[in-house]
Amino acid sequence: MGVVLWIFANCIITIGFSAFVSKLLLQTVVGWYLRRRTTSRRITVLARVKLEEAQYQLSASESPPLDDGEWEKVEKHTAGSAKNGEEADDEWEGIIGFFHPFCNAGGGGERVLWAAIKATQKRWPKAVCCIYTGDHEAGKNEILERVQNRFNIKLHPPTVVFLYLSTRYYVLSSTWPRFTLLGQSLGSIVLAFDAFSLLVPDIFIDTMGYAFALAFSKFCFSKIPTGAYVHYPTISTDMLGSLDTSPALGKGLNAGTGKGLRGFLKKRYWHLFANLYSRVGGSIDLVMTNSSWTASHIRTLWGPVRTKRRKPHALSVVFPPCAVDDIINAIPLNAESEAKRAQTVLYIAQFRPEKNHALLLRSFARFLKSHHKLEEKEQQPGLPKLVLIGSVRDASDATRVYELRLLAHELHLTPNHITFITDASFPTILSHLAAASVGANCMWNEHFGIGVVEYQAAGLIPVVNDSGGPKMDIVIDWEEGETGFKASTEEEYAQGFAEVFGMDGEKRLEMRKRARARARAFGEEEFEKRWICEVGKLVEMVGVVR
Numbered sequence: 001m002g003v004v005l006w007i008f009a010n011c012i013i014t015i016g017f018s019a020f021v022s023k024l025l026l027q028t029v030v031g032w033y034l035r036r037r038t039t040s041r042r043i044t045v046l047a048r049v050k051l052e053e054a055q056y057q058l059s060a061s062e063s064p065p066l067d068d069g070e071w072e073k074v075e076k077h078t079a080g081s082a083k084n085g086e087e088a089d090d091e092w093e094g095i096i097g098f099f100h101p102f103c104n105a106g107g108g109g110e111r112v113l114w115a116a117i118k119a120t121q122k123r124w125p126k127a128v129c130c131i132y133t134g135d136h137e138a139g140k141n142e143i144l145e146r147v148q149n150r151f152n153i154k155l156h157p158p159t160v161v162f163l164y165l166s167t168r169y170y171v172l173s174s175t176w177p178r179f180t181l182l183g184q185s186l187g188s189i190v191l192a193f194d195a196f197s198l199l200v201p202d203i204f205i206d207t208m209g210y211a212f213a214l215a216f217s218k219f220c221f222s223k224i225p226t227g228a229y230v231h232y233p234t235i236s237t238d239m240l241g242s243l244d245t246s247p248a249l250g251k252g253l254n255a256g257t258g259k260g261l262r263g264f265l266k267k268r269y270w271h272l273f274a275n276l277y278s279r280v281g282g283s284i285d286l287v288m289t290n291s292s293w294t295a296s297h298i299r300t301l302w303g304p305v306r307t308k309r310r311k312p313h314a315l316s317v318v319f320p321p322c323a324v325d326d327i328i329n330a331i332p333l334n335a336e337s338e339a340k341r342a343q344t345v346l347y348i349a350q351f352r353p354e355k356n357h358a359l360l361l362r363s364f365a366r367f368l369k370s371h372h373k374l375e376e377k378e379q380q381p382g383l384p385k386l387v388l389i390g391s392v393r394d395a396s397d398a399t400r401v402y403e404l405r406l407l408a409h410e411l412h413l414t415p416n417h418i419t420f421i422t423d424a425s426f427p428t429i430l431s432h433l434a435a436a437s438v439g440a441n442c443m444w445n446e447h448f449g450i451g452v453v454e455y456q457a458a459g460l461i462p463v464v465n466d467s468g469g470p471k472m473d474i475v476i477d478w479e480e481g482e483t484g485f486k487a488s489t490e491e492e493y494a495q496g497f498a499e500v501f502g503m504d505g506e507k508r509l510e511m512r513k514r515a516r517a518r519a520r521a522f523g524e525e526e527f528e529k530r531w532i533c534e535v536g537k538l539v540e541m542v543g544v545v546r
Contacts, residue, residue, distance in 0.1 A: 134168030
């Protein structure tokens with residue numbers, strides 16, 4: 001019997017050792033193949049960057065820019081990213097790969113991407129920022145122009161490089177009508193292989209939430225530092241819990257789908273995926289999250305595995321960059337401006353299903369009927385108005401806008417009561433922020449809520465979903481008073497609108513000022529400091545591992 005056990009144990013050891021060797025060999029072969037395949041493109045990219053930089057400097061010397069000092073270096077906030085407290089090497093000339101397949105979408109996630117690149121350019125002016133994108137319809141100049149128009153962010157063009165992916169459809173939800181979470185995650189591995197087939201960077205950062213792509217990077221190139229800026233966990237304990245809640249509570253698209261055999265299987269599938277997601281997240285070198293809510297869930301999911309693997313850098317919260325200063329400078333907040341504000345509810349959000357525009361339309365219709373005696377077929381001018389502003393990424397978003405227009409018609413909300421604006425420029429958004437009175441947010445467990453911060457900076461009073469980032473980080477008591485209202489149901493949203501419009505003018509102005517004071521904590525300068533500090537750790541790792 002002892003001999004049999006000895007033979008069995010040796011077989012297990014041999015199989016385990018063989019599997020380890022096979023994995024190591026596969027990693028070596030795949031990484032070597034991708035590096036060898038992209039060596040010439042790397043040389044070409046760096047040469048092109050130098051040429052464009054020379055042309056740019058020549059052009060700048062002939063016609064100096066109006067915004068002198070725009071490209072002066074920001075303070076080098078690299079605490080903990082250099083040895084013995086010294087500053088990190090600002091002459092670093094490596095390539096940072098930003099994995100953001102939908103970089104031209106124009107949403108809050110894209111604001112983070114472009115603000116991150118701007119901060120990186122200021123701190124490491126010789127570094128090349130390479131964006132892996134699937135937006136084939138837009139060229140470099142067109143994308144950068146839209147960034148400036150949409151976000152008022154001006155980048156240094158020569159060191160921005162776009163590499164176009166050909167397999168983005170693998171991460172579309174429409175590609176995976178079944179097992180969507182797993183399908184999109186596996187699809188991101190295909191997309192990452194596509195990216196590395198174009199160029200292997202020195203640092204690889206995902207800014208969209210594709211953790212599996214980072215794990216694939218670590219599999220192929222163990223010495224390339226990886227970083228994640230997590231907007232929203234792919235799966236969370238709240239999502240698992242929502243399967244057993246009533247859809248009427250508005251807790252996500254899958255609320256109430258955990259019943260019966262199909263629901264049991266879905267729970268099991270989600271739990272298995274959560275376990276896999278935890279293991280994947282444990283491989284990432286540096287993790288940043290955009291809010292306390294996101295950080296809490298990521299710590300729960302990734303923390304144990306990261307601790308086991310002894311990852312040196314703790315998870316950090318880096319609030320997204322919001323155009324707080326631009327908005328505050330453009331929009332006065334005083335008794336005179338208060339008198340000019342219209343009875344308008346403004347919702348700035350991409351036209352995506354999770355943003356739950358339908359809840360806002362039904363809530364607003366209920367508000368009009370309950371508080372303004374609006375009869376179903378009556379078209380009254382001069383009533384409070386709802387304005388929806390958001391970007392449209394593709395045909396499915398355009399269809400969603402059409403469906404919302406149909407819903408508005410069913411709810412008897414006429415053009416006197418509701419306006420849709422798609423792909424608005426930053427000046428257009430500013431004009432509506434200056435004129436509106438209430439800022440709405442209807443997404444359950446919004447990861448952060450850049451739009452809510454913009455509301456506060458503009459002096460709007462937020463009425464937001466009682467969950468996620470808006471609840472935990474933004475719409476909180478400040479300076480011994482409220483900064484907005486929270487809601488979950490149609491009735492609560494309607495009551496929130498009524499509360500704002502029914503307030504005494506002086507009290508309403510005081511709440512607006514408190515909201516603006518809270519918004520100052522989320523400015524672009526604070527984001528730059530935190531981003532530079534965290535990415536500095538990755539830059540240091542490049543020198544350590546080589």
